[in-house]
Structure formats: C-alpha cells, structure tokens
Amino acid sequence: MRKVLGIIGSPRKLGNCELMVKEIANRIPEKHHLSLLRLADFDIRLCRGCYNCLTDNGNCKVRDDFPMVARAMAEADAFIVAVPTYFLGPNASLKLLLDRSMGFSEQVWGKPAVGVVLAGMEGKEGYARLGLLNFLSLILADIKGVEVVYAALPGEAVIEDKNLNAAKRLGAALFGHPLPKGSPACPVCGSDTFRFVDRFHVQCMLCSNPGTLDTSSGRPAFLINRSDHGFFLAPEGAKTHKQWLRDMKKKFSEKRKELKEAALSYLRDGDWIKPEKGVEPEEPGPA
Numbered sequence: 001m002r003k004v005l006g007i008i009g010s011p012r013k014l015g016n017c018e019l020m021v022k023e024i025a026n027r028i029p030e031k032h033h034l035s036l037l038r039l040a041d042f043d044i045r046l047c048r049g050c051y052n053c054l055t056d057n058g059n060c061k062v063r064d065d066f067p068m069v070a071r072a073m074a075e076a077d078a079f080i081v082a083v084p085t086y087f088l089g090p091n092a093s094l095k096l097l098l099d100r101s102m103g104f105s106e107q108v109w110g111k112p113a114v115g116v117v118l119a120g121m122e123g124k125e126g127y128a129r130l131g132l133l134n135f136l137s138l139i140l141a142d143i144k145g146v147e148v149v150y151a152a153l154p155g156e157a158v159i160e161d162k163n164l165n166a167a168k169r170l171g172a173a174l175f176g177h178p179l180p181k182g183s184p185a186c187p188v189c190g191s192d193t194f195r196f197v198d199r200f201h202v203q204c205m206l207c208s209n210p211g212t213l214d215t216s217s218g219r220p221a222f223l224i225n226r227s228d229h230g231f232f233l234a235p236e237g238a239k240t241h242k243q244w245l246r247d248m249k250k251k252f253s254e255k256r257k258e259l260k261e262a263a264l265s266y267l268r269d270g271d272w273i274k275p276e277k278g279v280e281p282e283e284p285g286p287a
Ligand SMILES: Cc1cc2nc3c(=O)[nH]c(=O)nc-3n(C[C@H](O)[C@H](O)[C@H](O)COP(=O)(O)O)c2cc1C
Pocket: 010, 011, 012, 014, 015, 016, 017, 018, 084, 085, 086, 087, 088, 089, 118, 119, 120, 121, 122, 124, 125, 126, 151, 152, 153, 154, 155
C-alpha cells in the first residue's frame, strides 16, 4: 500500500490546512495509508549555514527534531503539503524545513506531491503559492498540482464546494496525471511568478532563468531561456550545485586568512542585545 505523508504547515489543530490535507487524502482513488506531520509539533531550528551536511554523510550538527521529520519524508511514497498564508507569504514552517534539507534531500527526490495554500482573503495570498512551489521544487518533488484555497475561519475550507472540488482534483492528481498549469507559466519550471527587469525582459522567480514576455499571439506567454545550469530543476543540476558548494567550501579554506582579516575589522561595531538567560520558550497555547 502506498504511504502518503501529509505535511501540515499550520499550528492550528483541525485548522484549514489539516482539513484540506485530510480531504485531499480522502479523494485519492488509489489504496493508500495517510500519515500526518504537523511541523509546529517539532522543534526544527534554523540552519546554521555551516555546510557540515555537505561533507559529513549529510549529517547536520544541529540537535533537534529535524531527523524525525526527514525520516518520515524519506519513508513516504508521496506528499500532500498544506501551508497557511501569513502576511502575504507561506508561514515560516516550510522554509525552516527546506533550509535544513540539504543533507537529506536526495532521499525524497522524485516523489509525487500536491500542495495547497490556504489564505483568509481572496487574492491576498501574496507569494505564498510561489513559496510552496519553491519548497516542492527544491526537494525535487514530482509536482502534480498546487492550488490556492480561500478560507479564513478554521473549518471554512471544507464547507465550500469549490474547495472540495480543489481537493478532489489534487487527490486524483497525486498518483495520476498532473493538473494543467493555469496562468501563463514558465516553460522551464512551471512557476507563474516573474520579475520584470525592463519593459520586455523578465526573470522567472523560481528557476531564475531570463526571458521575455510575448503577446504576439494575443495570449500572453513567457519565453524563458534555460541557462547552462539547472541547479534547482533536476537531480543532475542539484548534484552540480552541491559540488559547487563543496568547491566554495574549499575556496573558503584557501582564502580564510584574507576573509577573516576583512571581517575582524567589524568585530567591535555595535552592542549586541542577547536573550536573557533562564527564560524558557513559551509553550504554544491551544489553537
Ligand atoms: C498571523 C497571520 C497572518 C495572516 N496573513 C494572511 C495574509 O496575508 N493573507 C491572507 O489571505 N490570509 C492571512 N491569514 C489567514 C490565514 O491564512 C487563514 O486563516 C488560513 O485559513 C489559516 O489556515 P489554518 O486554519 O490551517 O491555520 C493570516 C493568518 C494569521 C494567523
């Protein structure tokens, strides 16, 4: 039986993210078992930027609950990821997880995944969809579909037919055909978010490739040129990227003295405000 892992970015119990994950899972036609991860239940700390994971069998020096989450992801066959919009972006849960994933991501490459963004106000999801796509792309998931669902109050997501239909589409797509991409999408990576560099030239905000906006056919299309690196697009690119980082680590060792000298001249600038000792982090209250 296929193992589906629901990754829930919201701390709210029985909130819209959780309900949508369960609703999507209920709509998967194939036989499966659903396991659930509420990211807020786990102590996942910030990546320290030490790159130890690049050289030490993927081992991360930070001691926290991250290995449990990584193990659950490695054991799953497919993912349903739901994240709430907070202040026009995905809440921090997915980013904390993604930033720590460098050492283990190869274990999850290629797994089918669907995603859903929850937002309380129509049109106010900001870059949350891009953030979720970014997470799924960078773990090199086989992205079968991402939808934005509007629901403010906990529970509201599953009382609207259009949200239930979105869940039905995503459930069917997880082990089936990918959903069609709606708005003009990047032909290289499938993202629909672009930055205008000038009047005609754009840059895709997911794969970073440059291109142009073409309106000649009457329907806008983005013509994006694949650059010679595909760092974040396919296993080969991800491996090249890791090698590039390892080379940078070597370069750092060679230039360490010069860099340290430059940095040390800033050492005494400013007064640091430090956390008070002995203050326990507050436990989150009931949702
Ligand atoms: C701190 C905070 C910030 C939010 N910011 C936005 C926002 O920028 N745009 C929006 O549409 N909804 C926003 N919302 C609403 C949530 O995205 C929405 O209620 C969602 O359904 C929550 O999912 P959950 O029930 O799984 O937590 C915010 C909610 C919170 C708690």
